[in-house]
Amino acid sequence: MAAPTNCTLLIQEHRERLLRWTEPNPAPLLRRLRDCELLTQPEYFALLETYPKSNQVIALLERVSRKPEESQKFLEELKELSEAYCTELQDWLQTYYPVDQNRETSPVQSDPPHKPIRFFSKLWKTRKTYKVQNTPADKEQSKDLPFRRGLSVQLKAALQNHRRSLLTRTEKLCTNVDDTESCGHIEIRYTDLLLSDSPRSGSASHDYLHLASRRARLYSLHAPRRLGLSQLVSPLPGETSPPLRVMLSGAAGIGKSVAAQKILHDWALGVSFRDFLCVLDFSFRELSLITTPKSLEELIRKKHVHLSEVLPDLLARSGKILVILDGLDEFRPSLDTQNPCHQSDQPADIKDLVHGLLYGKLLPESTIVVTSRPSASLPEDLFDRHIVILGFQEEHVQEYFFRFFRDHKRATAVLSYISLHDGLASLCFIPLYCFILCTALGEFFPCVGAIEASPPSTITDVYRQYLCTILRLRKHPSGRPNCTLGGVKDLLLKLGKLAYAATLRKRTVFYTDELQAFGFDLESLPGSFLNRIFFKENDQVYGFFHLTIQEFLAALYSVVTLDPSAEELTSCLDLWWDGSALENGETEKHLSSPNGLSEGLLSYTREFLSGPQQWDNLQMFSRFFMGLLTSRMEGKLDGLTERLTGDPLMPLADWLGSKVQYESDRKLLSLLHCLAELRQDGVTRRAASKLDEVDLFKVTLNPVDCAALAYVLGCSEVKVLRNLNLSYSNMGIRGLRRLQGHLHRCETLQIRYNSLDQEAAAIEAAILRSPECRVKRLLFCGNCLGSEGVRSLWDALQHNTTLEELYLDITGITDSGLDNILDSLMGNNTLRLLTIVGNRLSKAGRKVLSELSGRKPELKIISSFLSDMGLLQAYLDWVEEIKADGEQMESVKNADALRSVLEVLVETDDPGASEEARGKAEHLKEEISVLLRREENTTENGVAS
Numbered sequence: 026m027a028a029p030t031n032c033t034l035l036i037q038e039h040r041e042r043l044l045r046w047t048e049p050n051p052a053p054l055l056r057r058l059r060d061c062e063l064l065t066q067p068e069y070f071a072l073l074e075t076y077p078k079s080n081q082v083i084a085l086l087e088r089v090s091r092k093p094e095e096s097q098k099f100l101e102e103l104k105e106l107s108e109a110y111c112t113e114l115q116d117w118l119q120t121y122y123p124v125d126q127n128r129e130t131s132p133v134q135s136d137p138p139h140k141p142i143r144f145f146s147k148l149w150k151t152r153k154t155y156k157v158q159n160t161p162a163d164k165e166q167s168k169d170l171p172f173r174r175g176l177s178v179q180l181k182a183a184l185q186n187h188r189r190s191l192l193t194r195t196e197k198l199c200t201n202v203d204d205t206e207s208c209g210h211i212e213i214r215y216t217d218l219l220l221s222d223s224p225r226s227g228s229a230s231h232d233y234l235h236l237a238s239r240r241a242r243l244y245s246l247h248a249p250r251r252l253g254l255s256q257l258v259s260p261l262p263g264e265t266s267p268p269l270r271v272m273l274s275g276a277a278g279i280g281k282s283v284a285a286q287k288i289l290h291d292w293a294l295g296v297s298f299r300d301f302l303c304v305l306d307f308s309f310r311e312l313s314l315i316t317t318p319k320s321l322e323e324l325i326r327k328k329h330v331h332l333s334e335v336l337p338d339l340l341a342r343s344g345k346i347l348v349i350l351d352g353l354d355e356f357r358p359s360l361d362t363q364n365p366c367h368q369s370d371q372p373a374d375i376k377d378l379v380h381g382l383l384y385g386k387l388l389p390e391s392t393i394v395v396t397s398r399p400s401a402s403l404p405e406d407l408f409d410r411h412i413v414i415l416g417f418q419e420e421h422v423q424e425y426f427f428r429f430f431r432d433h434k435r436a437t438a439v440l441s442y443i444s445l446h447d448g449l450a451s452l453c454f455i456p457l458y459c460f461i462l463c464t465a466l467g468e469f470f471p472c473v474g475a476i477e478a479s480p481p482s483t484i485t486d487v488y489r490q491y492l493c494t495i496l497r498l499r500k501h502p503s504g505r506p507n508c509t510l511g512g513v514k515d516l517l518l519k520l521g522k523l524a525y526a527a528t529l530r531k532r533t534v535f536y537t538d539e540l541q542a543f544g545f546d547l548e549s550l551p552g553s554f555l556n557r558i559f560f561k562e563n564d565q566v567y568g569f570f571h572l573t574i575q576e577f578l579a580a581l582y583s584v585v586t587l588d589p590s591a592e593e594l595t596s597c598l599d600l601w602w603d604g605s606a607l608e609n610g611e612t613e614k615h616l617s618s619p620n621g622l623s624e625g626l627l628s629y630t631r632e633f634l635s636g637p638q639q640w641d642n643l644q645m646f647s648r649f650f651m652g653l654l655t656s657r658m659e660g661k662l663d664g665l666t667e668r669l670t671g672d673p674l675m676p677l678a679d680w681l682g683s684k685v686q687y688e689s690d691r692k693l694l695s696l697l698h699c700l701a702e703l704r705q706d707g708v709t710r711r712a713a714s715k716l717d718e719v720d721l722f723k724v725t726l727n728p729v730d731c732a733a734l735a736y737v738l739g740c741s742e743v744k745v746l747r748n749l750n751l752s753y754s755n756m757g758i759r760g761l762r763r764l765q766g767h768l769h770r771c772e773t774l775q776i777r778y779n780s781l782d783q784e785a786a787a788i789e790a791a792i793l794r795s796p797e798c799r800v801k802r803l804l805f806c807g808n809c810l811g812s813e814g815v816r817s818l819w820d821a822l823q824h825n826t827t828l829e830e831l832y833l834d835i836t837g838i839t840d841s842g843l844d845n846i847l848d849s850l851m852g853n854n855t856l857r858l859l860t861i862v863g864n865r866l867s868k869a870g871r872k873v874l875s876e877l878s879g880r881k882p883e884l885k886i887i888s889s890f891l892s893d894m895g896l897l898q899a900y901l902d903w904v905e906e907i908k909a910d911g912e913q914m915e916s917v918k919n920a921d922a923l924r925s926v927l928e929v930l931v932e933t934d935d936p937g938a939s940e941e942a943r944g945k946a947e948h949l950k951e952e953i954s955v956l957l958r959r960e961e962n963t964t965e966n967g968v969a970s
């Protein structure tokens with residue numbers, strides 16, 4: 026039977042019927058029409074935002090009735106999707122559009138690949154709409170939905186109801202907020218996250234600060250291992266079967282719960298996870314509230330009433346069920362159990378039931394996806410696949426801002442401002458931080474070029490402004506935002522007291538009994554505006570909007586409560602730094618009622634602090650504390666507390682000085698950030714006067730880290746540093762530019778393996794020419810200086826009178842890089858050691874070095890691995906470090922450097938070398954080969970994005 030000759034007329038004549046049949050659930054049809062490009066992206070978004078849903082369908086029917094070919098395409102797609110709707114629609118289609126016909130349909134076109142965009146440097150100039158990001162798995166639109174075949178009518182109907190229920194529950198992306206201003210349709214507001222197939226990486230340090238320090242190298246490392254969300258439980262290349270247990274981990278606010286919501290939504294739409302008959306989800310926050318034995322079937326019936334009658338039939342097909350368990354780190358009971366639950370109808374303690382699901386005793390054939398922060402401790406081999414969420418990439422940040430403001434010019438203005446402040450941009454890979462930043466800055470940029478007042482420029486000021494915005498404080502007559510928080514003092518201090526205790530106890534979820542113990546009247550909590558600070562997930566579970574909000578309020582409480590004399594300041598600092606000893610092995614994290622005798626910040630700190638090594642966990646809190654301390658001294662907290670005098674500054678300076686004098690690594694970097702956020706130049710000068718060495722070896726630095734270091738060094742301009750070690754910091758040329766004004770004061774400057782290029786050589790050459798240069802040892806190994814870059818260094822050495830040792834191993838030097846070395850170094854009287862191994866020098870190049878050595882016998886030149894046993898041993902030690910620390914191979918620089926060393930070792934032949942040196946060289950080649958094979962195997966097992 027031929028297709029109806031006038032599909033448009035058919036739609037128009039039966040418009041009321043089509044409206045009645047599709048109105049309850051138009052979302053799958055809209056998405057399908059978008060994917061086949063019958064609807065454009067703006068049309069799709071406009072329909073999703075049309076309410077009520079009947080108006081969506083009315084507008085859709087009008088839209089597809091414009092052209093006969095579009096009407097026909099609409100009916101074709103509706104027929105493919107008909108079993109997602111009622112039997113009446115199916116019968117109608119069978120009558121009026123009965124058979125598949127030979128028709129050419131437009132294939133789903135993939136979006137053009139996005140070109141990488143430098144962060145905030147090339148803002149979109151013309152973009153006014155947003156792309157729906159479709160992965161290949163999303164586009165596989167098979168003709169039959171999985172639940173169609175071999176199922177009873179009753180089960181089909183129940184699953185259709187389940188899909189409609191999930192679509193209703195998941196269509197709004199509200200980020201814990203219940204008001205229409207911040208809610209948006211998930212299809213519009215969801216921005217892709219970077220997911221990578223990788224073992225979970227736990228850290229004792231602050232989750233997102235740890236990730237912020239590593240993300241640059243992680244993004245490049247995991248490029249071949251990236252996954253689309255739809256690939257989460259699919260077999261990867263080289264795998265014969267899909268995983269049954271998947272861990273999806275990530276820092277606080279990175280998007281784990283949103284990813285879980287998107288999985289539910291995409292399954293309900295029918296665009297992803299199509300191999301599953303049913304998807305079920307549970308929150309560990311909800312599960313923590315269950316105090317009596319329950320069976321899994323009881324839990325499912327309670328949450329999904331529409332599945333009650335078909336549950337036995339459904340669970341009999343457990344191999345086609347996907348279960349999502351969200352927020353394992355928030356599970357209140359311990360998972361230690363001797364009685365794991367095995368039967369879905371067996372009542373059990375909730376910890377036994379969860380244990381049964383996780384360990385495959387309960388629903389062993391089902392697929393289980395667990396989300397958690399990295400702090401959750403479970404055996405690594407419990408999961409078949411570990412996925413880490415790395416947050417937004419740079420283009421995702423831009424996309425988020427455009428989706429948030431829905432105004433191209435306004436979004437561009439905000440992004441341009443952020444691009445000028447690295448401190449604000451440093452955490453933009455966290456989706457909820459982007460929300461906080463957009464909310465705080467949005468009112469300062471009502472339209473392009475129109476700034477109402479000076480926007481906040483530090484992270485502390487951003488969060489203070491965010492509070493003001495959310496609390497909807499009235500504005501000054503001038504229209505400038507009013508940041509006086511005194512009108513809500515009692516509320517802020519009560520929330521701050523809870524936040525402080527919870528931060529010390531490493532808690533992020535709160536229950537009604539704990540809130541009541543802290544004096545909250547649950548019946549009189551403020552309305553929905555408070556949700557973006559402190560929200561109620563259900564009648565018994567509460568939480569702060571984001572971990573950084575909790576930490577900011579904790580710091581605000583601490584600064585407000587701090588005694589004006591500040592005698593307790595250094596005592597609190599000591600406790601935050603060292604923690605406290607556990608008594609009788611106690612690890613209690615429950616937030617019991619504060620002791621009525623606890624008065625003042627110090628006694629309250631002693632009451633709730635538990636365990637050693639608190640500073641890593643309190644890094645963000647400490648930065649907020651320092652920034653708010655300055656805010657209090659400047660009168661920005663008037664109404665909350667009286668101003669502090671200058672009394673605490675000298676004790677604070679002495680405390681910070683005593684720490685920076687001996688600390689290194691991330692602890693030292695954290696102290697530098699505290700000084701930078703405090704912004705009290707006198708304090709910084711006093712503390713920096715004790716700073717003799719800055720050792721940030723292997724501490725990954727981003728631009729804001731380098732800015733903090735530059736600020737501290739800038740406050741002690743006359744101080745000569747004995748050693749500045751920034752090797753393996755991944756700071757790149759942006760970081761070096763930040764620091765270049767202070768590098769001349771370092772007697773030993775170590776900047777090895779930092780992805781630096783010939784511009785870095787030019788910067789260092791200028792430093793060596795400076796009459797103020799104090800550099801005696803310069804370690805430049807492992808950077809891509811090239812021949813042109815190194816020639817600028819030789820030239821600078823004609824004018825330098827301080828440098829004694831220069832290390833240029835593996836810097837990309839060829840023979841042309843030695844063109845001016847003889848003339849330049851013959852005019853230098855201080856250089857005593859030059860190492861230049863690992864470069865591609867021919868016999869001609871080695872002859873030049875030999876001539877230089879003959880003309881300057883006081884200069885020791887090491888150009889071959891075989892000529893120096895100490896150098897060989899140093900490289901062997903380096904390889905051992907990489908073997909012992911897997912994270913070092915995250916750096917592509919290390920892999921490239923190892924290949925360069927291996928190539929040079931293979932080509933090196935020194936007849937005069939000792940047997941011991943030859944043996945060490947062979948051993949070094951073997952060790953490097955093993956490391957590189959391991960790296961290649963890891964890459965081959967990755968997944969192309």
